[in-house]
Amino acid sequence: MKLGVSVFFLITTSLCSMEAFSQAKFPAFSAEAHRGGRGLMPENTILAMKNAMKIDGITTLEMDTHITKDGKVVVTHDDYLSPGFMLTPEGKEIPASDSKKYPVFQMDYSDLKKFDLGTKPLAGFPNQQKIKSYIPLLADLIDAVQKDIKVNKRKQFFYNIETKCAPQGDGITNPEPAVFVKLLMKVLEKKKILPYVIIQSFDKRTIQLIHEKYPNVRTSFLVANKKTYEENIADLGYKPFILSPEWKMVNKELVEKAHADGVKVVPWTPNTIEDMKHLRGLNVDGIISDYPDLLVQSK
Numbered sequence: 099m100k101l102g103v104s105v106f107f108l109i110t111t112s113l114c115s116m117e118a119f120s121q122a123k124f125p126a127f128s129a130e131a132h133r134g135g136r137g138l139m140p141e142n143t144i145l146a147m148k149n150a151m152k153i154d155g156i157t158t159l160e161m162d163t164h165i166t167k168d169g170k171v172v173v174t175h176d177d178y179l180s181p182g183f184m185l186t187p188e189g190k191e192i193p194a195s196d197s198k199k200y201p202v203f204q205m206d207y208s209d210l211k212k213f214d215l216g217t218k219p220l221a222g223f224p225n226q227q228k229i230k231s232y233i234p235l236l237a238d239l240i241d242a243v244q245k246d247i248k249v250n251k252r253k254q255f256f257y258n259i260e261t262k263c264a265p266q267g268d269g270i271t272n273p274e275p276a277v278f279v280k281l282l283m284k285v286l287e288k289k290k291i292l293p294y295v296i297i298q299s300f301d302k303r304t305i306q307l308i309h310e311k312y313p314n315v316r317t318s319f320l321v322a323n324k325k326t327y328e329e330n331i332a333d334l335g336y337k338p339f340i341l342s343p344e345w346k347m348v349n350k351e352l353v354e355k356a357h358a359d360g361v362k363v364v365p366w367t368p369n370t371i372e373d374m375k376h377l378r379g380l381n382v383d384g385i386i387s388d389y390p391d392l393l394v395q396s397k
Contacts, residue, residue: 118314119292119293119314120293121293121314121316122254122256122293122294124256124316124339124362125157125158125256125384127157127383127384128157128158128256128258128362128364128383128384128385129155129156129157129158129384129385129390129393129394130156130157130158130159130160130258130364130384130385130386130387130390130393131146131147131150131153131156131158131159131160131387131390131393132160132366132367132386132387132388132390133146133160133161133162133175133388134146134147134149134150134159134160134161135149135150135153135387135388135389135390135391136220136223136226136388137223137225137226137369137387137388137389138150138225138226138227138389138390138391139216139226139227139229140183140215140216140220140226140227140228140229140231141175141183141215141220142161142162142173142174142175142233142234143173143215143216143231143232143233143234144231144234144238144239144242144243145216145229145231147159147161147239147242147243148242148243148246150390151243151246151247151250151252151255153390153391153394154394155393155394155397156255156390156393156394157255157256157384158255158256158257158258158296158384159243159255159256159257159258160258160260160386161173161236161239161257161258161259161260162174162175162259162260162262163236163259163260163261163262163282164177164202164203164262164272165202165203165272165273165277165278165281166202166203166205166206166207166210167203167204167205167206168206168207168208169281170207170235171235171236171237171281171282171285172202172207172210172233172234172235172236173233173234173235173236173239174202174233174262175262176202177201177202177203177262177267177271177272178197178198178199178200178201178202178271179192179199179200179202179210179213180192180197181193181194181196181197182218182220182221183215183216183218183219183220184213184214184215184218185213185214185217185218186213186214187212187213187214189214189217191218200213201270201271202233202271203267203270203271203272203273207235210233211232211233212232213232213233214230214231214232215230215231215232215233216228216229216230216231216232217229217230223388236259236282236285237285237288237289240257240285240289240291241289243255243257244289244291254294255294256294256295256296257291257294257295257296258296258298258318258386259282259286259295259296259297259298260297260298260299260320261275261278261279261282261297261298261299261301261304261305263275263278263299263301263303263304264300264301265301265303275301275303275304275307276307278304279304279307279308279311282297283308283312283315292314292315295315295316296316296317296318296339296340297315297316297317297318298317298318298319298320298340298342299317299318299319299320300320300321300322302319302333302334302335305317305318305319305334305338306334306335306336309336309338316339316340317338317339317340318338318339318340318341318342318364319334319338319340319341319342320342320343320366321341321342321343321344321347322343322344322347323347327341327351327352327355327356328355330343331359331361337359337360337361338361339361339362340361340362340363340364340383340384341356341361341362341363341364342363342364342365342366342386343363343365343366344365344366344367345365345366345367345368345373345377345385347365348363348365348377348380348382349380350380353380353381353382357381362383362384363382363383363384364382364383364384364385364386365377365382365385365386366385366386366387367386367387367388368385368387369387369388369389369392370392371392371395371396374387374392374393374396375396378396378397
């Protein structure tokens with residue numbers, strides 16, 4: 099779908115109206131709970147985030163965002179509700195043949211929230227606690243995290259928020275980047291947490307737009323390819339705050355080149371202490387892991 103003139107005007111007006119803010123000091127080492135730590139709790143839930151916050155040494159909550167049919171920003175990874183770990187509102191399995199029956203972008207949030215996230219065991223994560231939950235609004239998740247910080251007198255956590263979109267999904271599984279960014283930034287501005295936010299994406303279009311219109315907001319480029327450091331940076335078109343490669347891509351040369359450019363390296367998603375220690379030995383600036391408990395043990 100094409101972005102109309104009136105919508106474009108609203109977006110550009112909104113982009114230009116953001117209040118100035120000062121970035122908070124980024125952790126010396128960003129220890130990040132991937133999807134809140136899906137090795138321990140149902141992924142991308144408020145329960146997972148609050149559990150990760152209890153683990154001493156975790157600095158950053160990593161999460162994914164999608165947009166619903168009614169324009170809500172929700173915290174979930176998949177384009178479609180997954181038969182692998184979701185149940186219907188009636189508690190029934192979603193058949194594998196229906197793997198594309200429930201696109202998040204084509205559902206109103208009131209309907210999406212009814213699906214059961216957390217009861218069905220997730221293959222590959224046998225230690226994940228089984229607690230019935232749901233896909234939360236990003237706004238509600240932020241409120242819950244900030245309340246927990248205040249009530250329990252915790253340090254302020256950082257938010258690493260991914261935009262789940264792709265060019266081939268425009269108008270099908272995600273809105274166009276300008277619309278996605280507008281809706282996401284509206285939530286983050288309202289909640290006043292931008293000093294503690296990193297916006298990450300495999301879809302360079304969203305972080306390019308943020309870099310252009312919100313230059314004070316930190317961005318991270320997610321990559322999983324065979325390109326060199328220089329090729330990935332050239333593809334993005336600017337030097338992001340973070341380059342976030344699949345962890346097996348990381349070597350000493352990549353880290354040194356990134357650091358020479360003032361770019362941090364935060365790989366994803368090693369899940370053994372051995373692999374985490376290996377990465378720490380390469381002087382990475384953080385690690386995103388499904389097992390935040392093992393991550394803090396890998397020091």
